[in-house]
Amino acid sequence: MTGQTSPKEAALAFFSAASTVETLEALQTAFASVAGAHGFQRGACVHIATPGEPVQPKVLFGFGVTAWADQYTRGRLSRYDPAIQAVFTNVRPVSWREIEAGVKSAEGQAVFDAARAAGARDGLIVPVHGPLGEVMSVSLVSEVIDTFDDQTRNTMHVAGTIFATRGLSLLEIERERTEGPQLSRREIQCVYWINKGKTDWEIGRILGIAEDTVAFHIQNAKKKLGVTTRAQLPNRAWYLGVLLDENP
Numbered sequence: 001m002t003g004q005t006s007p008k009e010a011a012l013a014f015f016s017a018a019s020t021v022e023t024l025e026a027l028q029t030a031f032a033s034v035a036g037a038h039g040f041q042r043g044a045c046v047h048i049a050t051p052g053e054p055v056q057p058k059v060l061f062g063f064g065v066t067a068w069a070d071q072y073t074r075g076r077l078s079r080y081d082p083a084i085q086a087v088f089t090n091v092r093p094v095s096w097r098e099i100e101a102g103v104k105s106a107e108g109q110a111v112f113d114a115a116r117a118a119g120a121r122d123g124l125i126v127p128v129h130g131p132l133g134e135v136m137s138v139s140l141v142s143e144v145i146d147t148f149d150d151q152t153r154n155t156m157h158v159a160g161t162i163f164a165t166r167g168l169s170l171l172e173i174e175r176e177r178t179e180g181p182q183l184s185r186r187e188i189q190c191v192y193w194i195n196k197g198k199t200d201w202e203i204g205r206i207l208g209i210a211e212d213t214v215a216f217h218i219q220n221a222k223k224k225l226g227v228t229t230r231a232q233l234p235n236r237a238w239y240l241g242v243l244l245d246e247n248p
Contacts, residue, residue, distance in 0.1 A: 043140045183225075
């Protein structure tokens with residue numbers, strides 16, 4: 001199949017590039033390629049717990065997950081997610097179907113039902129246990145396949161672990177670089193509504209300000225977050241821990 005990268009080629013390319021990429025965005029792009037080659041359309045690194053602190057899941061970075069991360073965090077779905085417990089009880093990747101087999105609560109089942117209603121067929125949870133005892137997972141979602149063979153599990157286990165550990169390092173570097181100017185209340189509101197798919201004109205109507213003023217705030221937000229397009233703003237804001245709240 002000329003022009004298409006095989007799963008093996010994509011994995012080898014990711015393993016080669018992961019240690020040399022200099023930005024989180026580049027790492028995300030590389031990981032999205034290997035994940036896509038194995039049938040996954042969305043993926044996220046989720047920090048679940050730190051030793052001595054309560055379990056408090058937080059989506060750190062990923063691809064194709066901005067709106068989902070917003071729903072997951074603000075909608076408090078994470079408190080019922082059976083995949084959270086699965087990360088503590090497994091050391092190898094586990095599929096949604098395997099986790100569902102042990103679900104006994106309606107709230108837990110509702111998490112999977114909501115994901116499938118949004119187009120997912122199945123998912124793979126890759127447990128990642130960091131060097132300082134932190135517990136994380138790389139959660140992968142497929143909209144096209146519902147079974148994962150051993151080769152896919154093994155590849156995504158290695159790739160997911162690299163993605164999480166390398167991504168954390170790059171995330172800290174980028175946070176250090178961006179310390180200082182923070183987004184203003186209006187800038188956060190504009191980015192929030194961009195994430196909801198609104199145009200500058202629509203954002204202006206919602207916030208009661210002129211369309212030119214919206215464009216001004218968006219331009220300032222792009223400079224502060226170090227991106228060049230409006231489409232990049234929500235993802236970068238999530239990466240840097242900016243709360244995208246309608247009424248900050």
